[in-house]
Amino acid sequence: SQTIHQWPATLVQPVGSPLSLECTVEGTSNPNLYWYRQAAGRGLQLLFYSVGIGQISSEVPQNLSASRPQDRQFILSSKKLLLSDSGFYLCAWSQQGFTGELFFGEGSRLTVL
Amino acid sequence: AQTVTQSQPEMSVQEAETVTLSCTYDTSENNYYLFWYKQPPSRQMILVIRQEAYKQQNATENRFSVNFQKAAKSFSLKISDSQLGDTAMYFCALVSGTYKYIFGTGTRLKVLA
Numbered sequence: 305s306q307t308i309h310q311w312p313a314t315l316v317q318p319v320g321s322p323l324s325l326e327c328t329v330e331g332t333s334n335p336n337l338y339w340y341r342q343a344a345g346r347g348l349q350l351l352f353y354s355v356g357i358g359q360i361s362s363e364v365p366q367n368l369s370a371s372r373p374q375d376r377q378f379i380l381s382s383k384k385l386l387l388s389d390s391g392f393y394l395c396a397w398s399q400q401g402f403t404g405e406l407f408f409g410e411g412s413r414l415t416v417l
Numbered sequence: 418a419q420t421v422t423q424s425q426p427e428m429s430v431q432e433a434e435t436v437t438l439s440c441t442y443d444t445s446e447n448n449y450y451l452f453w454y455k456q457p458p459s460r461q462m463i464l465v466i467r468q469e470a471y472k473q474q475n476a477t478e479n480r481f482s483v484n485f486q487k488a489a490k491s492f493s494l495k496i497s498d499s500q501l502g503d504t505a506m507y508f509c510a511l512v513s514g515t516y517k518y519i520f521g522t523g524t525r526l527k528v529l530a
Contacts, residue, residue, distance in 0.1 A: 336516050347522035348508060355516055403450050403512045408462035
């Protein structure tokens with residue numbers, strides 16, 4: 305069966321510090337991968353998605369970036385965090401070539417102080 | 418651009434009663450999928466129900482059913498016999514061949530004992 309793991313679960317970082325959130329999918333190959341941010345009153349905002357290694361689409365201009373160094377690994381990064389980067393970050397995956405269910409990780413709570 | 422709108426930020430329902438959550442969307446695609454996701458206090462996203470746009474028949478999953486009005490671009494969720502465990506944030510979502518899953522801002526549902 306397929307599983308998705310996301311870490312760390314909780315992170316408290318000072319303004320201006322770097323960020324790295326990691327997500328790994330197991331039990332499937334060549335998945336579509338996604339990063340979402342959930343802020344109060346704003347629902348789930350799509351940040352990045354990837355349909356293959358090295359293929360990253362950015363949806364919202366910001367100081368965040370994403371990378372996909374391996375088929376089932378998706379990393380969200382920042383060189384310098386802003387207060388506005390605080391939020392709940394969700395990684396997700398779906399089957400390649402099939403617009404079916406989106407499977408979510410457990411989420412990462414980021415607080416920037 | 419594709420959009421999903423949920424106009425009810427919060428709703429409440431008495432246990433065992435029926436409640437309907439509203440969702441409207443906009444897309445220029447002919448083939449797309451619509452979803453309702455549930456996010457309980459644990460914050461784990463759970464798929465409630467899925468509807469393929471090419472299917473005229475409304476999807477049902479036990480106590481959950483949808484009213485899919487393609488011409489009106491409306492996709493409401495009906496929860497029958499509401500249970501305390503249904504208390505959660507509910508998100509409506511849309512995906513098409515671009516593989517971008519777009520979510521609404523959510524409706525917070527509280528089931529009252």
